[in-house]
Amino acid sequence: MELKNRQWTHDQFNAVRQEVLNHWPTGKEVDFAAAVKYHEAIPAKRQFAKRLVKAKKNGETLTQPRAGVALIDEHIKLLNYLLTEGEADLLPTTIDSYTRQNQYKEAQNGIEESLKAGRSLLNGFPAVNHGVAGVRRVVESVNAPLQVRHGTPDARLLAEITLAAGYTSYEGGGISYNIPYAKEVSLEKTILDWQYCDRLVGLYAEHGIEINREPFGPLTGTLVPPSISHSVAVIEGLLAVEQGVKNLTLGYGQCGNLLQDVAAIQALEQLAEEYFSKHSCADCILTTVFHQWMGGFPQDESKAFGVISWGAATAGLAKATKVIVKTPHEALGIPTKEANAQGLKATKQLISMLSDQALPATKELEDEINIIKAEARCILNKVVELGQGDYALGAVRAFAAGVLDVPFAPSKYSLNKILPARDNNGAVRLFDVGNLPFTPDLIAFHHDKINERAKAEGRDPSFQMVIDDIYAISKGRLVGRPR
Amino acid sequence: MELKNRQWTHDQFNAVRQEVLNHWPTGKEVDFAAAVKYHEAIPAKRQFAKRLVKAKKNGETLTQPRAGVALIDEHIKLLNYLLTEGEADLLPTTIDSYTRQNQYKEAQNGIEESLKAGRSLLNGFPAVNHGVAGVRRVVESVNAPLQVRHGTPDARLLAEITLAAGYTSYEGGGISYNIPYAKEVSLEKTILDWQYCDRLVGLYAEHGIEINREPFGPLTGTLVPPSISHSVAVIEGLLAVEQGVKNLTLGYGQCGNLLQDVAAIQALEQLAEEYFSKHSCADCILTTVFHQWMGGFPQDESKAFGVISWGAATAGLAKATKVIVKTPHEALGIPTKEANAQGLKATKQLISMLSDQALPATKELEDEINIIKAEARCILNKVVELGQGDYALGAVRAFAAGVLDVPFAPSKYSLNKILPARDNNGAVRLFDVGNLPFTPDLIAFHHDKINERAKAEGRDPSFQMVIDDIYAISKGRLVGRPR
Amino acid sequence: MEKKVKVVLGVIGADCHAVGNKILDYALTAAGFEVINLGVLVPQQDFVNAAIETDAQAILVASLYGHGEIDCRGLRDRCREAGIDDILLYVGGNLVVGKTDFSGVANKFQDMGFDRVYAPGTLPGKVIADLQEDLTARSKESLM
Amino acid sequence: MEKKVKVVLGVIGADCHAVGNKILDYALTAAGFEVINLGVLVPQQDFVNAAIETDAQAILVASLYGHGEIDCRGLRDRCREAGIDDILLYVGGNLVVGKTDFSGVANKFQDMGFDRVYAPGTLPGKVIADLQEDLTARSKESLM
Incomplete structure (x- = not known):
């Protein structure tokens, strides 16, 4: 079919x-x-x-x-x-x-x-x-x-x-x-x-x-x-x-x-x-x-x-x-x-x-929501474009093109070009955005977040951060700081 | 001495x-x-x-x-x-x-x-x-x-x-x-x-x-x-x-x-x-x-x-x-x-x-900090006034006057006039401010917070709320809602 | 103006936790009782003395630290000796250490002369309702 | 331009977890190796075939689901049969189920013909350093 x-x-x-x-x-x-x-x-x-x-x-x-x-x-x-x-x-x-x-x-x-x-x-x-x-x-x-x-x-x-x-x-x-x-x-x-x-x-x-x-x-x-x-x-x-x-x-x-x-x-x-x-x-x-x-x-x-x-x-x-x-x-x-x-x-x-509490709807929370939505819109709109209006076809083509890309996926159908790393507060950002169809603003946002962490750690942004983040949890931590 | x-x-x-x-x-x-x-x-x-x-x-x-x-x-x-x-x-x-x-x-x-x-x-x-x-x-x-x-x-x-x-x-x-x-x-x-x-x-x-x-x-x-x-x-x-x-x-x-x-x-x-x-x-x-x-x-x-x-x-x-x-x-x-x-x-x-995270310094957090500080200043300034500049004497007199008052204290030296209750988000407020030397603004703040909860629960503010809050934790909850 | 019914309230033994005591005091007062609250750290004899002095109709004993049996044994006898054998005796709180079958605990305290025995977490409203019921029953008895 | 040293990389057995594999691929590539990454779900023979086809100098086997002993036994023999008896064989990951004394595990895998055996949580830098050391030692041997 x-x-x-x-x-x-x-x-x-x-x-x-x-x-x-x-x-x-x-x-x-x-x-x-x-x-x-x-x-x-x-x-x-x-x-x-x-x-x-x-x-x-x-x-x-x-x-x-x-x-x-x-x-x-x-x-x-x-x-x-x-x-x-x-x-x-x-x-x-x-x-x-x-x-x-x-x-x-x-x-x-x-x-x-x-x-x-x-x-x-x-x-x-x-x-x-x-x-x-x-x-x-x-x-x-x-x-x-x-x-x-x-x-x-x-x-x-x-x-x-x-x-x-x-x-x-x-x-x-x-x-x-x-x-x-x-x-x-x-x-x-x-x-x-x-x-x-x-x-x-x-x-x-x-x-x-x-x-x-x-x-x-x-x-x-x-x-x-x-x-x-x-x-x-x-x-x-x-x-x-x-x-x-x-x-x-x-x-x-x-x-x-x-x-x-x-x-x-x-x-x-x-x-x-x-x-x-x-x-x-x-x-x-x-x-x-x-x-x-x-x-x-x-x-x-x-x-x-x-x-x-x-x-x-x-x-x-x-x-x-x-x-x-x-x-x-x-x-x-x-x-x-x-x-x-x-x-x-x-x-x-x-x-x-905690049933009576929520995290208050602050500006900081709103900013984070807006970043996630803006990124997802970039991806989704490109998917539908690649599929000429069809999300099923678009998804297949998007994975082939790296427009959709899942880190550390075993499937050979995921391009595996993106590299995630944590920022200085432990939020997951992108050290390398690969082929994700992000706007320059969004790319700069990730770049800045990773740089901010690098500066706090006194090292250049590098793949070592990704490695350190993967191994951090074995030490009970989220962010893999240099030893 | x-x-x-x-x-x-x-x-x-x-x-x-x-x-x-x-x-x-x-x-x-x-x-x-x-x-x-x-x-x-x-x-x-x-x-x-x-x-x-x-x-x-x-x-x-x-x-x-x-x-x-x-x-x-x-x-x-x-x-x-x-x-x-x-x-x-x-x-x-x-x-x-x-x-x-x-x-x-x-x-x-x-x-x-x-x-x-x-x-x-x-x-x-x-x-x-x-x-x-x-x-x-x-x-x-x-x-x-x-x-x-x-x-x-x-x-x-x-x-x-x-x-x-x-x-x-x-x-x-x-x-x-x-x-x-x-x-x-x-x-x-x-x-x-x-x-x-x-x-x-x-x-x-x-x-x-x-x-x-x-x-x-x-x-x-x-x-x-x-x-x-x-x-x-x-x-x-x-x-x-x-x-x-x-x-x-x-x-x-x-x-x-x-x-x-x-x-x-x-x-x-x-x-x-x-x-x-x-x-x-x-x-x-x-x-x-x-x-x-x-x-x-x-x-x-x-x-x-x-x-x-x-x-x-x-x-x-x-x-x-x-x-x-x-x-x-x-x-x-x-x-x-x-x-x-x-x-x-x-x-x-x-x-x-969580070592890399803090609750962000939002306006909501700042407001809550300011309320606590304003209340404490009311109390502390009254204590030093009662003590004629002396905090030790002031503390004794403040407890006698209910300017300092600790809820549910066994000591007969605590006046026990204040009544705390949780607000609609589980924060501890005062249902009755007793003799605490709060400004009218602060008293209104507590009053409003308790009223907000009362309204959400469809009942009048009452001592029953205090009782319900005390017993709430045995049901795993912070706020004692009406059954 | 109707004269208020008086009740003596207190935490027996060596425990300083006053939360339940304060709650019950407030609730009883709101329900129209005159509460003689002895607070925490109350010896048996103080309950009896306060009841006699104020002509109270009930003694409400709380025990929170698990040694309720030792602390409460003999309270009914003291009342008898003091000539207030007919006073209502209620007890509640954490009467024993750890989890145990409550009906066994209730039986034990009833044998010790308590009219009502409450499990942990009992709401003040229940105590007030029982008190009103028991007092009504007594006043009917005394009219007969 | 110097020719890069080739290494074959893969997760043996029936496990889909690809995180370590991706990390090691990236780190080895960055360190100047040419990585032939077979990914997850790799049978023994595929490692050997890939090594022969690419003329690789090392096979790096990961095993993550606790059945490493069964999956890895006989790999050295297959290499021998295929005429690449001298290839470096490394293995790492969660080689056994649960907590065990690692030195016992290392001995067992060394007996099975592995040159290096890594405990869980070994950092890629360690593997790279070992690889460079072992390759240097071999090239010296071949010059003698």
Whole structure:
């Protein structure tokens, strides 16, 4: 199929669907009409979209963990523990690595080995293998809104099965689940595959079933300037809306500087509203998600609590609609359910304590918001220009040209010409703007910010700063100062 | 002796000293000349005053726990654990309750019972009973600056012994260790007794030994408006300087609203500088201490980590010179050394991560600073007026008149007419200004802030708000909203 | 003008935390009671003496530092000895150290002669309502 | 113009984390090396092939997800079989899961034929210095 940002026809969708549902035997369990009926019976308090809209209206920030294990009963136990002991507002089902690579045979093997071992040998829940009936057991056993979280470039069958089973939110996107998660998968392919997922959500919407969609905000999670991830978020949002998505959550990963992080969440919402109304997508409801620190974590649990709490405080002060929570075991691999609940509780405490405060709307905050928006506009307007009015084509061409460029991405489709570094206050700036289509003013802004830091450190601006920033966190710091 | 804010003569001091050193047999061990020699040999890195000055110069925020047990060897082990495992910058010796009430016999009994039991049956270190030689074993076994922390209305003998033993910092003050810690001890008596302690520190200074003094900032620790505790801090500072103290740390206990807390730390330093230079005390070096949340703590340790981290973040953003750290066991009583180290490490992580950031100097921050300073000036100027130019006399008369008034104080010498409540953003304001000598503008400011909250909550301003605020923290919140 | 009902209020034992005490004083006064507030650090006998001197109808004891059982044991006997056996005795605060099953704590203090026993975090409104209910019940009894 | 020394760079195994790889690429290039960067998800044979095709003098292997031992075992043999037995082999990253004594890890990888083994958090400057030292030593040997 030719890539274009245009809603797929029913014929186009159905033709691909026949193939997708044959990728694994459980695909045959998908019965769309029955799925719609099933969703109609899901009470409001278990519907992701409704819970987010309520939170936005009330100025709440909801908590959500990451969690998934191989077997259904163990997964149900895990989620219910995070609900009752962790006081989570929203629950995830994190998918295992084999399923993310569409290796369903290996996932099946993982299920069987886990059964034998009596513990999960997979790093997530293999939803495709469990099939619609198996996944529904989870849906029916957990009294909270549920979302699929993964990192799957081709997530079509996973979407068919989990949505048919009653999941009410689905994470991912054609750019955000490619560039940070794959090496040689083309953007054309992943954008098409995610148009399929979005169209599926759109079909549910046509039948009155509201399903929340969430592009993956943090990208590579390392020194990604807000304007870069915001541009990707807006593009993925526009592509989703074109396929009929009506409830979208756009995300951003904590950089660590309070002012920049609060500005980023506000700029994200403003930018999305601006571009959505420009492109007549105004009937889609927007919310935001803030990801706690995605970089390296301290091994010490108390220090990890500190990092988690700072993410929670920032999310609360920024008034993001939800926050994705880390655990004090982050540096050590997959957390125990207890550690997961601990991260949630520390976060909940701060969200509650700060519920009556926001960072005041000062001139300094406004300036930071304006910088992020100006940068993102430069990128987005160039993307649409390169695509001759089409954001899907434009995104592919923009990545090829370095107009869109994600730092430290494994994908060969990211040009990797930009170099981020922290400024003297720890905000993420660009040491090298690469081919980003910034105005001279914006280029000068970054240049000045990096120079200001260089001067404070008594050294010339250099790539060593980038290296120092990457290694700084292992010393508990944001800015990598010279020794 | 008649109370006056005037430096004691050597004769006055020596007359009282004879009596003080006879309060308990270990008093005889005090040899001032030998003590000065002993201090001269203490290396710079173990000197509290020098470490604080260095931190102030470098913009560091140092961490300090609370800790003390009955027996010398166990106390040494505890402090060294907090130094190595907790990465504490400054170390305390928290004194037991019997010593605080000058009940040295009971403290002796506690030491003996602790020896028998093999664990500490006292809630602190009974320094007077251990005597100069015993306390020096601590000083010589812990490679960090050491401070005495207590809550002792009459702390004269304790000061003589611990300072002779080589402690380089001493907490307390004639107001701050009376009003929140006693019921019927007169202010005249405690101010005189603390003039003694300050004069002792001044004597060391005359011999070239710099000892840090720290009035107790948080007072009752519950909804104390910054201008109240700042007024007490400035008065105690002026009294200390008059007796010859050259290195002072003024403190403030976290209220919970970020803007107010950052403003409070900055206002405290500015007010102190203003009044010190007004009264020719400019040769005293000033630093600040921020106390993490002094109110009720959640019993859940993860939630406690959240509260601790928020205090750490605020201290870091406010650039206080040091922060006094709580532990995740706070709600459960005396913490284990492990829990104490955990609180320190979480705090250290946030202080490090935020070392390159401050809350920007916005107009909103400036406004909040100005309010605090204006209120404190009203109080301080009235205090000196009531004292006919004398802050010591003025303080006594101001408390009698309610010009100085500490909310929820157990002392009958505090008039208890003011009523604090949180505003709509969680900042501590006054629902009833009592007899505080505020200008009509300031009274209107508080009135408006409380009304703004009342309107948001759809109820009339009432004492119920105060009650709700007190109970709010048990629900994890700052502002007690109507149910 | 109706004569106000008098109640004696205080924190028993060696604790200086006065927050709850001040709150309760204010709330009781606002509810129309005349409060004799002994503040913090109050020994048992002082509660009894104050009740006798003022002809109070209730003694409200707070204990915050976990040693409530030791501090409160025998208070009902002292009242009996002083001839005010029928006075209402309420107790609340953090009555024991750490988390424990509250119903066990309540039973223990009821056995010690307290009419009402409150868990940590009880709001003043609850105490006031109970006081009004108990006093009404008593005045009805005395009319019978 | 002097010909640049070529080095092959890549992340072995199934991990997508590319941060260290990008940093090292940049630092090596800046230090005057010609970097053949294979990126992430690189199988053993690709390292060997790239080294032969480009006539590289060193292979720098990163492993970040804790399975370095399995992924790296046999790489020296493959080099031998391919006739580049004398190529420098360096390895670094998170070579094992969790905290372990690093000297044990280093010995194990040296036994597997690696010339240099780096602990987590090693700075690029250290790798570059080692590379220059090892290459100088080799060129002296070849002159003897």
